[in-house]
Amino acid sequence: MATKTSPLSGFPELLPAARSVERAVIASLSDTFELHGFANIETRAVEPVDVLLGKGETSKEVYLLERLQKEQGGSDAGVGLHFDLTVPFARYVLEHAGHLEFPFRRYQVQPAWRGERPQEGRYRQFTQADVDIVGKDVLPFHHDVEVMRVMVEALDALPIPALSFQFNNRKLIQGFYAGLGLPDVVAAIRVIDKLDKLPAEKVAELLVSDAGATPEQAQQCLDLATIRVADTSFVEQVRALGVSHPLLDEGLAELEAVVAGCSAGERRHVTVEANLRIARGLDYYTGTVVEIFMAGYERLKSVGGGGRYDALASDGRTTYPGVGVSFGVSRSIIPLLADGVLAGSRPVPSAVLVAVTDEDSRAASDAVAASLRARRVPCEVAASAQKFGKQIRYAERRGIPFVWFVQDDPDGGVSHQVKDIRSGEQVAADPAAWTPPTDDLRPQVVTKEHQ
Amino acid sequence: MATKTSPLSGFPELLPAARSVERAVIASLSDTFELHGFANIETRAVEPVDVLLGKGETSKEVYLLERLQKEQGGSDAGVGLHFDLTVPFARYVLEHAGHLEFPFRRYQVQPAWRGERPQEGRYRQFTQADVDIVGKDVLPFHHDVEVMRVMVEALDALPIPALSFQFNNRKLIQGFYAGLGLPDVVAAIRVIDKLDKLPAEKVAELLVSDAGATPEQAQQCLDLATIRVADTSFVEQVRALGVSHPLLDEGLAELEAVVAGCSAGERRHVTVEANLRIARGLDYYTGTVVEIFMAGYERLKSVGGGGRYDALASDGRTTYPGVGVSFGVSRSIIPLLADGVLAGSRPVPSAVLVAVTDEDSRAASDAVAASLRARRVPCEVAASAQKFGKQIRYAERRGIPFVWFVQDDPDGGVSHQVKDIRSGEQVAADPAAWTPPTDDLRPQVVTKEHQ
Known part of the structure; x- marks a missing residue:
């Protein structure tokens, strides 16, 4: 097709x-x-x-x-x-x-x-x-x-x-700018948002030319935007800049609560910061803002x-x-x-490949697979009754860790063996009882240190 | 926005x-x-x-x-x-x-x-x-x-x-038509596919006019298409129509294997049939075909x-x-x-609503929720510290079965109680040990007999 x-x-x-x-x-x-x-x-x-x-x-x-x-x-x-x-x-x-x-x-x-x-x-x-x-x-x-x-x-x-959550608060920025007496708060936020791409002195110039700030106001905007700490000490640092406004107070209290709340508890690899240059371009944010970065x-x-x-x-x-x-x-x-x-860890869910001795006995292999599945062991039956060596390689190419063999006994019964194809170890096993180690049951996520 | x-x-x-x-x-x-x-x-x-x-x-x-x-x-x-x-x-x-x-x-x-x-x-x-x-x-x-x-x-x-799997096989149809000597097998399949919408006599007419069949051949096509059984007895019924062709033999053997294989084992509500009028319109099918219907x-x-x-x-x-x-x-x-x-059974994953006594003690409720989650109990903390009656109705509207209360004891400690809001039963509970019944842990699928 x-x-x-x-x-x-x-x-x-x-x-x-x-x-x-x-x-x-x-x-x-x-x-x-x-x-x-x-x-x-x-x-x-x-x-x-x-x-x-x-x-x-x-x-x-x-x-x-x-x-x-x-x-x-x-x-x-x-x-x-x-x-x-x-x-x-x-x-x-x-x-x-x-x-x-x-x-x-x-x-x-x-x-x-x-x-x-x-x-x-x-x-x-x-x-x-x-x-x-x-x-x-x-x-x-x-x-x-x-x-x-x-x-x-x-x-x-x-x-x-490792991930870094970098928080800020729109009320904090807007309150600071309003307390500072900036004529165009929205324009100033747009300009500050360019700190990633432009040097600080260029941003200061734009604050003057595009947002109507005085050079002193521009410097205070930059001072605010360069505050970045991994705890709530930013509150003192902002206060030290000497600006006051009710909206600034509200924003500081909110950001403090978010940073403290997100920092609490044991973390494996997430860190939390207040980064007062984060603005996020979109205009509809009105309080808390966050950006997440990956180490x-x-x-x-x-x-x-x-x-x-x-x-x-x-x-x-x-x-x-x-x-x-x-x-x-x-x-x-x-x-x-x-x-x-x-x-x-592997491209297939199967933990076990049930080998097929010959096409006439495929039903016996199907029965083993059904028994394993009834106990929630993902498995598949070999596509064809090739030589066992080929069936093992079939499993190997798919990363399937175990191959199951069903063989007729001389006494007319059936014997079961399961082989861990990584170690080569092969043991007798009961299809109604055998279970692979938990780590082998499902595909795993394998991680490697990033260079 | x-x-x-x-x-x-x-x-x-x-x-x-x-x-x-x-x-x-x-x-x-x-x-x-x-x-x-x-x-x-x-x-x-x-x-x-x-x-x-x-x-x-x-x-x-x-x-x-x-x-x-x-x-x-x-x-x-x-x-x-x-x-x-x-x-x-x-x-x-x-x-x-x-x-x-x-x-x-x-x-x-x-x-x-x-x-x-x-x-x-x-x-x-x-x-x-x-x-x-x-x-x-x-x-x-x-x-x-x-x-x-x-x-x-x-x-x-x-x-x-209940579901019905209705199987057929393209080789069976094509082999039968070829054995019958129909001049245009593909056209005949298209016409037979209309049996759902048109009466049999009209389909017979179309087989003659559009697929070049004789009236006798058209009748045999209809005889084949009306075979529908829940086991492999279709093989005999087809044989009784007296047509033979190698492709027909192959199709019969394949359909027999599919019907037998899919019928094997205990089923709750799926049934399997051979329905020889199933053709499926798309031209690229070449053997087994199936359609599934819901009772x-x-x-x-x-x-x-x-x-x-x-x-x-x-x-x-x-x-x-x-x-x-x-x-x-x-x-x-x-x-x-x-x-x-x-x-x-409910629109939210939460099995428990942790009530909030007053906003100052929200952290105590958060701690209970964290303890429940650590043992994989989905829960949420009430959005506001309303009167408990209102918080219970908040849970009720969401189908959350349990409400957890954290209250200060006269002796300065904290006591925990959990209420099943369906029965009204309220008992003392330990946030580090209490678990809801398994059926309440996650939203369930509720089934009702179809009228």
Whole structure:
């Protein structure tokens, strides 16, 4: 049927062993989210174009859908593939609000699509994992701490390099700028967001030219933006800059609570920082903001991020504030797989290959397989009754650790033997009782130190 | 951000409790497939249009992708969303053949898209579960029996109404027609495929007018097509029609093996039949064919199907024969959810709501939740420190069965109590030891007899 291959740039596909790693990552994330009471939802892949463009800035990256043979005025006119999971979630909340209980806690792991230029970590189809809490009219601040902690725990459980959560707070920035008397706070935030790309003196110049700051104000903006600590000592450092404003007080208290709440407890490889230059470009954040970076992969920029939005959705009568954070599954995992930092231990679920002595006795091998499966041991029966050496190599090529032999005994019975093909050890075994070591039961994620 | 809702016909979305049912169905299917050694893969959502149109007939249903702001000659020109999982799988096999071991056993659970008119069980976006085995150059027939048995076992484990697997074999039909001396075997298969929609006498007329049959041959075609039995007695019934041909013999032997193999063992609600009118419209089937029907939902037509294709894919040098079967997850599950035959026991993963006495003691409630989660009990902490009666109703509305109370003792310590809000029973409990009954731990699939 298919007659030629067509690799498409920006649409990565995983081989089975790598896919088992991606599935393990998604299962681990889902497990943590559910332990915290977040319900999974799946939204349709398409949204009306006006919903997609409501978010602004990303319009050029949207893929529109068109029927190959359109009916005139078809109802699917004007739909496109979603480019993130936040826009469809906001629409889902509005569409189904009457059937949801608020605060509504959900997680979502799905692909999204952007027609941008592909590069490492940036794909045209990519999978994200989002976790959000949405309220109706109000959403208490403590949910900011909660949802960020959940993502810290979820990512801390993954077999990936060290991650840094870098937090800031929009109220803190805006309050500081307002207390400073900056004439255009929004323009100033846009300029400060360029600190990653431009030297500090250039940013100071832009603050003067584009945001109407005095040189002294510009310097204080830079002083604020260069505060970066792994504890709550940023509060004192900000206070020392001598600016005061009620919104600044609120932002400081919130950021302090988020940093303290996310730092509490033992962590394997996630660290938490206050980094006061983090702004996040998107205009709808109104409080907590976060970006997540992966050690050794700073070139990918952030592998996740999110924050508080006081108006995730609104239907005119009711406003739905939300707080959430997104993790780029494809963006982080695919480069780790490509670099060999992560690998799957084998490309097949089977822990056992049941050998076939000859085609006439295939049923005996099938019976052994059924017996193993009844005790939840994944296995397969050899495709053909080749010489045992060839069947062992068949297992070897698939990384299947055990081969099972069923042989007729001289006395008319049947004897069973199982061979660990790594050690060569072969022992008698009972198909109704034998179980492989736990580590061999399912494909494992193999990790290697990143060089 | 989002400001209006836009329900889209043909793009169904599930509320969280219903989604938990869909997830349970997919997890159960995946579990069976993996126990049989099938590896999961995920293919990209898009394929080049020429790959999509290679299959013929369905061209008008394809959704093309277009960039909202196209670059000239962009590399994503001419791609569309896949309309099944077979075409992308065939392309995946060709593209990655050098990295796969054959026979290659894979399953795939993903959405597909068709721009057809929506109706019950037919959606523009729908999820399918496919399981296939693909060989390189050759694929022994016993894999036909194997893959069909795997789907029988997988569907037998689902909490859905009774299912009927109806098998036939293309070789049997073609051999019978050839032995009969029909001049145009392909045309005759097309006509016989209309037996669902047209009365037998009309089909007989078409066999004469469109397939060049004599009235006697037409009658024998009808006699063959009306054979339908739940065992292997069809072999005798076909033989009694007095037609002979080597291909007929082969088809009879294969169908007998499939029906016998799939009938073996205890089944909960799956039955197996030979139904000699099943042809399946698609031209690429070359042996075993199957359609799956759900009791009480015959109006959906088949909820699954598949078969053997001797040339799933070919790159000119190598041909990849395959055998597989697909189950329509959306097609079957969404109508069952809509009819209340299936439901989720609750819309949230949480088994416990930890009440909050006052905002100052939220940390004590958080600590209880952490302790429960450490023992894998999904829970959430109340969103606000309302009166306990309100917090209990908060749990009730979400179907959370248990509410946990943390209260200061007169002696300065803390006491813990857990209330089953269904029975009203409240007992002292230790957060480091208490566990809910297993059935309450996770949302369950609730089934109701279909009326």
